[in-house]
Amino acid sequence: MTSDKSIKKKNSYTLDLTSLLPFKILLSEKENSLELIRGVMSGKINLDSIKLEIEKFFPILEEDVIFMIDNSQKVTLEYSANAHVSTKDVEILVQEVISKELPLTLFNRSTKKPMTYITRNLLGIPLIGSLYFGVIDRGTNLLQIRAITGCPLNCPFCSVDEGPASQTKIRDFIVDTDYLVDTYNQVVSEKLLKNTEAHLDGQGEPMSYPYLVELVQKLNDNPATNVVSIQTNGWFLEEKLIDELAEVNLSRINLSINTLNTQMGKKLSGRGDYPLEKILELAEYIANSNISLLLAPLWIPGVNDDDIEEIIKFSLKINSNGDKYPTLGIQNYLLHNQGRNMKGIKQKSFSDFNKQLREFEKRLGGKDLVLKPYMFNNYKTEMIQNPMKVNEIIDAKVVLFGRKENEIFAIAKNRLIHVINADNASIGKRIKVRIIRNRHNIFFAKPV
Numbered sequence: 001m002t003s004d005k006s007i008k009k010k011n012s013y014t015l016d017l018t019s020l021l022p023f024k025i026l027l028s029e030k031e032n033s034l035e036l037i038r039g040v041m042s043g044k045i046n047l048d049s050i051k052l053e054i055e056k057f058f059p060i061l062e063e064d065v066i067f068m069i070d071n072s073q074k075v076t077l078e079y080s081a082n083a084h085v086s087t088k089d090v091e092i093l094v095q096e097v098i099s100k101e102l103p104l105t106l107f108n109r110s111t112k113k114p115m116t117y118i119t120r121n122l123l124g125i126p127l128i129g130s131l132y133f134g135v136i137d138r139g140t141n142l143l144q145i146r147a148i149t150g151c152p153l154n155c156p157f158c159s160v161d162e163g164p165a166s167q168t169k170i171r172d173f174i175v176d177t178d179y180l181v182d183t184y185n186q187v188v189s190e191k192l193l194k195n196t197e198a199h200l201d202g203q204g205e206p207m208s209y210p211y212l213v214e215l216v217q218k219l220n221d222n223p224a225t226n227v228v229s230i231q232t233n234g235w236f237l238e239e240k241l242i243d244e245l246a247e248v249n250l251s252r253i254n255l256s257i258n259t260l261n262t263q264m265g266k267k268l269s270g271r272g273d274y275p276l277e278k279i280l281e282l283a284e285y286i287a288n289s290n291i292s293l294l295l296a297p298l299w300i301p302g303v304n305d306d307d308i309e310e311i312i313k314f315s316l317k318i319n320s321n322g323d324k325y326p327t328l329g330i331q332n333y334l335l336h337n338q339g340r341n342m343k344g345i346k347q348k349s350f351s352d353f354n355k356q357l358r359e360f361e362k363r364l365g366g367k368d369l370v371l372k373p374y375m376f377n378n379y380k381t382e383m384i385q386n387p388m389k390v391n392e393i394i395d396a397k398v399v400l401f402g403r404k405e406n407e408i409f410a411i412a413k414n415r416l417i418h419v420i421n422a423d424n425a426s427i428g429k430r431i432k433v434r435i436i437r438n439r440h441n442i443f444f445a446k447p448v
Ligand code: SF4
Pocket: 151, 152, 153, 154, 155, 157, 158, 159, 160, 161, 162, 163, 203, 204, 205, 233
């Protein structure tokens, strides 16, 4: 039995976890866990795993570690010990436990799918080779930067079957900012680029990346970066975020708005809570900021024909790009065998599509509706080295489960390879695969 005297002898300490950790923290007594949230990303840490580690490394008993939450939602860790235990040392240990455990439960709150955090140290995974994340070089001065997968919308025409209602995507990925920027810097230097456009896009919504401002800032730190641009559906836009992005010199936002009509907006986004009015207000807010705005509607023949005319008029009204860039990039509806297609809608040929855009230019006064790369200062360049050929048999190491059933990722020759029909592969094992597709250093293979 512990005497009152020994209890009094114990020193008490408090760690303010809310200030310490770069997350919003929720304490759940029912689940005996801390939930850590940053934007769409969340993960849970079991309280016992922190307590047990503290007991293992310090003269502190597990029952003397208590997690508390106050009225202002501040979460603290309180502990008592007979000897002096530096809060700095406990802080470091808590951070270590979190960085070990968080990836195991990471979750994308907008898609409700498990999420894998890709870091430099994760099994040597390179950031070139995948369609889903990393850096893509298609032989121009524009590099595609993909930091996160997953999208909160369920557009019925989604070419990559994204969103919470996706029938094919079972997992999301997020990439560490520094690792992504280092890969970008390497590609820029391998290509000897001078005027680079770093274009944030992806299979999903790039603006859901919780470290977006930091990423834009770091891409701009490369002296060869001329433009940093981003695609977005507008779901995560806020005035505060636009201000922060303007501050770090984001050059352009390509905003997909497919209608100016609220009901049509709900139908085309697949969400009853799609905030079209708010997104339109924010489009005007961008147009009045230092960031250029490109409206990028998808023209779905027979569905939003009238809306396209309205969007052209809207773009003429809010145009603030001057002659720097076009303000409108109307997209042609295309059928996709890996994505979602709208019933009964046929795609237009590009010649018909361009002809109709020319007619719009004449009738409504929009200019440069048929977009060309030179309008964005994009031009062809050498590609980075492409180390594997189609039909080549490669010895590769399995490193990750993919985004679809039976898909895994393997690595070879410093490239990531999507391996399909890989039912029996297990992480860490070596397998032989045949490359079946290789375009722009994006590799698909099958086991042999
Ligand atoms: S916003 Fe884009 S990625 Fe998201 S569901 Fe719609 S089309 Fe797909």
